[in-house]
Ligand SMILES: Cc1cc2ncn([C@H]3O[C@H](COP(=O)(O)O)[C@@H](O)[C@H]3O)c2cc1C
């Protein structure tokens with residue numbers, strides 16, 4: 577399966593498979609017979625059934641989670657939108673490769689295989705206050721990096737990002753997709769001061785004024801970044817492979833939101849791993865109708881919040897698949 581332009585990518589989104597309803601019904605029936613009062617495992621029960629429906633198996637297992645990290649550089653960093661310099665992006669890629677970042681520890685803790693995908697770091701995107709950040713061809717190339725990064729053998733996917741300046745990009749995407757004003761969507765990211773926040777607001781407003789009336793995937797190209805588009809491509813590919821996805825923080829959810837706005841239901845195979853401390857993340861989650869699993873005051877990105885949620889999802893699946901039924905265990909029912 578391939579795509580060569582945004583229209584082709586959107587057609588693939590539309591053609592993506594839904595959950596396996598037979599496996600879902602089987603998992604629901606099984607869940608109803610497990611040795612516990614009905615509903616007593618709360619959300620764990622829903623998560624187990626959701627996972628079973630996407631994997632097409634009533635008693636699935638999470639054995640091969642994947643964490644794919646994408647990195648890109650942003651033209652808008654020249655405007656002073658981050659507390660850190662743009663070189664940090666490439667420096668953090670080296671850190672990921674040497675195992676020194678937070679996500680390395682969280683991926684290992686989750687038993688996940690981690691892959692790192694720097695995308696043309698020596699070619700920052702255009703400043704989106706002046707021109708589209710990416711041409712259609714550049715956006716399609718980045719979507720493909722994400723599409724190709726997904727291991728078809730994986731059974732759970734986290735997409736993460738590294739890109740200094742990308743909370744500004746994510747805020748502009750959210751503002752363009754969901755309306756309101758720039759002030760509703762910009763936050764402190766890596767920790768900008770009040771003057772930095774003001775600049776972010778102006779940059780976001782200028783980007784939305786220039787590109788806000790485009791279609792959702794054109795907005796991804798115009799206001800996103802290469803790592804942002806790659807996350808969207810990875811999420812879309814996972815859907816075709818029926819691999820459930822754990823969404824990370826503000827940037828990941830802004831990327832994902834372009835898919836949902838292009839084709840409603842495109843994120844049905846995704847759970848929100850956490851709610852980030854970035855101020856507008858709760859609003860993006862509300863717009864996507866996703867209830868986050870964790871609330872840990874994290875605001876790092878890199879897939880860290882989602883990576884932390886992998887063991888929780890595995891725990892839900894272990895209960896569904898491993899528990900005995902009342903009949904098997906000889907436990908009396910109500
Ligand atoms: C050392 C370091 C490691 C990071 N890992 C993720 N981010 C996060 O911060 C960046 C977004 O924030 P802003 O828009 O304010 O630049 C992204 O790279 C994101 O992944 C990091 C940032 C830094 C400084």
Ligand SMILES: O=C(O)c1cccnc1
Pocket residue numbers: 743764765766824825826827828852853854857874875876877878
């Ligand atoms: O919510 C996030 O993912 C986030 C917030 C701040 C900085 N980097 C990432």
